[in-house]
Amino acid sequence: MCIGAASGVEYLHSNECMHRDLAARNCLINRERVVKISDFGLSRTGTHYVLKSAMKLPIKWLAPETISAFTFSLKTDVFSFGVLAYEIFANGAEPWEGCTNAEVKAAVCRLPPTATF
Template structure:
């Protein structure tokens, strides 16, 4: 998906990007409901077919099992928010040019990514408040994220339809 986004920069409209986010959310929700944590979710680890259906791939760092589920309480990893950023930024990474130490310090300090202007306000607000929340207990689950993405997509279609 990363290559697709970069090669088609400014050609993929907001609705298609919301569809991609929802597709990824459905995939990650499925993994979480089956006690699997991906742990390396990014545009580079997602595939997209000709119908633009997103498939999660590269399970090399994944963990499976009840123990991992209990340890994390299945709260949404910040990586899903980064994936959404990458989708709206045409494959660009949010902390491009910064070292791992700089990124870690920024995250620990509670600094959040700044979503590209094309990102719908409903997405920005939800992800800042419920995905990038510093307190893990305040973060959304993947099921909550999937539901929110469905609602955002519905409102986007309604707001942009010619009735």
């Protein structure tokens, strides 16, 4: 499923399309086990987009720059793909399960911890 979803993202990005809502819930699998990306309601053409007004967003799948500055790019889709891969390998578990939106924002946007070794 990861390879199929990655191929779909590659196709979208080669056509300068940002999906902006990549998640397992938006991937369909047909009988031949081909993955199709669906739900293009938040998608935009181009390689960069800044959200101009507040809207409800799926925070658990968003990149740090999207959470902090409402900036979307092809790179933020790649971050969301990483969360999608987590969903796949965790047998459908929701990312950040049990966390509030504020807790997710704090965890995703904080600086990497300092190495202690």
